[in-house]
Amino acid sequence: MVNRTVVRGGLVITASDEIHADVLIEDGRIAALATHGGDAAAAWTADRTIDATGKYVVPGGVDAHTHMELPFGGTFASDTFETGTRAAAWGGTTTIIDFAVQSVGHAVREGLDAWYAKADGKCAIDYAFHMILSDVNEHSLKEMDLLVGEGITSFKLFMAYPGVFYSDDGRILRAMQRSAVNGGLIMMHAENGIAIDVLVEQALAEGRTDPRYHGEVRKVLLEAEATHRAIQLARVADAPLYVVHVSAEEAVAEIAAARDKGLNVFGETCPQYLFLSTDNLAEPDFEGAKYVCSTPLRPREHQAALWRGLRTNDLQVVSTDHCPFCFTGQKELGRGDFSKIPNGLPGVENRMDLLHQAVVDGHISRRRWIEIACAAPARMFGLYPKKGTIAPGADADVVIYDPHAEQIISAQTHHMNVDYSAYEGKRVTGQVETVLSRGELVIDNRQFTGRAGHGSYTPRSTCQNLN
Ligand SMILES: NC(=O)NCCC(=O)O
Ligand SMILES: [Zn+2]
Numbered sequence: 001m002v003n004r005t006v007v008r009g010g011l012v013i014t015a016s017d018e019i020h021a022d023v024l025i026e027d028g029r030i031a032a033l034a035t036h037g038g039d040a041a042a043a044w045t046a047d048r049t050i051d052a053t054g055k056y057v058v059p060g061g062v063d064a065h066t067h068m069e070l071p072f073g074g075t076f077a078s079d080t081f082e083t084g085t086r087a088a089a090w091g092g093t094t095t096i097i098d099f100a101v102q103s104v105g106h107a108v109r110e111g112l113d114a115w116y117a118k119a120d121g122k123c124a125i126d127y128a129f130h131m132i133l134s135d136v137n138e139h140s141l142k143e144m145d146l147l148v149g150e151g152i153t154s155f156k157l158f159m160a161y162p163g164v165f166y167s168d169d170g171r172i173l174r175a176m177q178r179s180a181v182n183g184g185l186i187m188m189h190a191e192n193g194i195a196i197d198v199l200v201e202q203a204l205a206e207g208r209t210d211p212r213y214h215g216e217v218r219k220v221l222l223e224a225e226a227t228h229r230a231i232q233l234a235r236v237a238d239a240p241l242y243v244v245h246v247s248a249e250e251a252v253a254e255i256a257a258a259r260d261k262g263l264n265v266f267g268e269t270c271p272q273y274l275f276l277s278t279d280n281l282a283e284p285d286f287e288g289a290k291y292v293c294s295t296p297l298r299p300r301e302h303q304a305a306l307w308r309g310l311r312t313n314d315l316q317v318v319s320t321d322h323c324p325f326c327f328t329g330q331k332e333l334g335r336g337d338f339s340k341i342p343n344g345l346p347g348v349e350n351r352m353d354l355l356h357q358a359v360v361d362g363h364i365s366r367r368r369w370i371e372i373a374c375a376a377p378a379r380m381f382g383l384y385p386k387k388g389t390i391a392p393g394a395d396a397d398v399v400i401y402d403p404h405a406e407q408i409i410s411a412q413t414h415h416m417n418v419d420y421s422a423y424e425g426k427r428v429t430g431q432v433e434t435v436l437s438r439g440e441l442v443i444d445n446r447q448f449t450g451r452a453g454h455g456s457y458t459p460r461s462t463c464q465n466l467n
């Protein structure tokens with residue numbers, strides 16, 4: 001058993017600092033930082049020394065939006081907690097927050113218990129849960145209070161997917177009012193699903209069945225309208241609001257306007273909206289199905305507003321919304337009817353690298369990279385400073401990152417349980433070299449050394465909101 005590890009020679013980057021420091025890890029936690037070559041660091045003894053010379057030493061990524069084994073569209077997301085968390089570790093993510101699901105007509109507790117069972121003993125890295133509320137009623141509102149008490153402090157509601165996850169405005173308002181009292185955070189899938197379903201029906205009736213029509217019917221205006229409505233409902237309830245997977249410039253504008261008024265409104269975007277576009281949805285031979293997710297990919301022009309939002313803090317978090325479906329046998333369910341393509345993209349392994357590429361490309365600074373990928377999601381969802389930073393007392397979730405390594409993203413080399421990569425052939429600069437999870441090596445010089453069951457369920461406190 002290794003109790004003391006020293007990481008020597010690296011550049012430690014957190015959301016607030018960049019320091020040339022050695023890091024002492026003891027019993028799974030960060031014990032101390034000290035300047036290279038100084039007396040303090042020289043005196044440290046350890047069972048294991050990791051040489052990080054020329055490398056970055058960064059906190060493990062916190063991916064606040066994943067869907068392992070999600071039932072959707074008559075199938076299940078293809079990553080289990082075992083395969084998905086292993087892939088996350090390969091990509092430098094050491095904590096995921098996955099969405100447990102309450103089904104219509106069922107208790108919240110039933111859905112949550114099913115998620116505990118799916119994840120128990122399977123995860124390579126630490127994990128926590130949000131709760132999807134699909135059936136807001138008197139009983140589930142009471143259950144919300146109990147969940148907050150047991151560390152599930154955020155609840156996703158859907159303005160989309162009528163008949164599946166959808167909540168009407170009255171149910172949304174009730175859940176928001178409850179969260180205003182119990183300290184939970186409402187996360188909103190903001191798309192006008194009732195209007196979208198009319199457009200879907202019309203498109204299919206006119207023979208517009210290809211994947212690209214998925215993007216056409218899920219209009220920007222219907223994301224912006226729903227974002228605006230969610231914000232007004234949150235104001236009425238006097239509750240904070242976190243809008244998930246923001247994809248459109250007009251939705252960013254709604255969030256920015258709310259924040260300018262001083263409201264507790266927060267926004268998340270995902271790598272697919274920053275790096276992919278409707279061009280991908282239009283790929284021939286049904287290949288566009290690989291890029292079907294909701295909110296949908298947008299024309300490339302929207303990306304500038306998303307990057308700007310991330311720089312100005314109108315958007316606070318980049319999560320993956322990792323929800324993989326194989327092309328063969330799963331995405332194919334929607335041949336001849338785009339509305340039957342299971343919604344979701346793989347990405348849990350790619351997020352830290354893609355955001356590092358954004359540093360290389362000049363979109364964000366190194367510290368902003370760590371802020372949006374590690375610190376902000378940890379703070380937002382009640383995990384900070386245990387997760388999301390490198391500081392004495394924090395969990396020793398540490399990534400040694402080689403900023404100069406070149407790699408080409410590909411399904412041939414990734415570790416997610418899915419038969420394609422949304423970023424196939426993309427060249428990125430930077431690669432994870434070594435990953436520690438609570439002081440244990442899970443990736444050692446690009447070899448997986450972790451194990452299913454190392455990852456622990458991590459209860460969360462109520463959200464420590466940012467402003
Ligand atoms: N995003 C997506 O297409 N699939 C996962 C479910 C959701 O987040 O809405
Ligand atoms: Zn969603």
Ligand SMILES: [Zn+2]
Nearest residue numbers: 065067321323
């Ligand atoms: Zn999602």
